[in-house]
Amino acid sequence: MSGQARKSGSGKSASRSSSRKADGPEHSLVVSVKDDHLDQIDQIAQKLKNEGYKVGQVMKITGGITLKGSGDPEANKRQIRGIEGVEAVEAPAGYELPPPDSDVQ
Secondary structure (H helix, E strand, C coil), X not given: CHHHHHHHHHHHHHHHHHHHHHCCXXXXXXXXXXXXXXXXXXXXXXXXXXXXXXEEEEEXXXXXXXXXXXXXXXXXXXXXXXXXXXXXXXXXXXCXXXXXXXXXX
16 A cells, blocks of 8 residues: 555655646746745755756855746746745846857957
């Protein structure tokens, strides 16, 4: 019986995690934690992991969490914004350097 409980418990966790992986290409997000929740940043990061996101850096001083998710980025942002203590969720800023032979250097 305990083997069955383990299977059903694992299936639940795996389906939650795999839904982030199977729904589309992986994308990066940056989560900003509210100032009054900075002391709970590790718990917020754990909630994100429990929801199937791959947490990268947890920046305790600045209140940022980097992560990767799959599926619809906008749906992921909406879901993450619903977590208590989350201030904002955004795609990371990108940049592109000009080629070495370009006029702009």
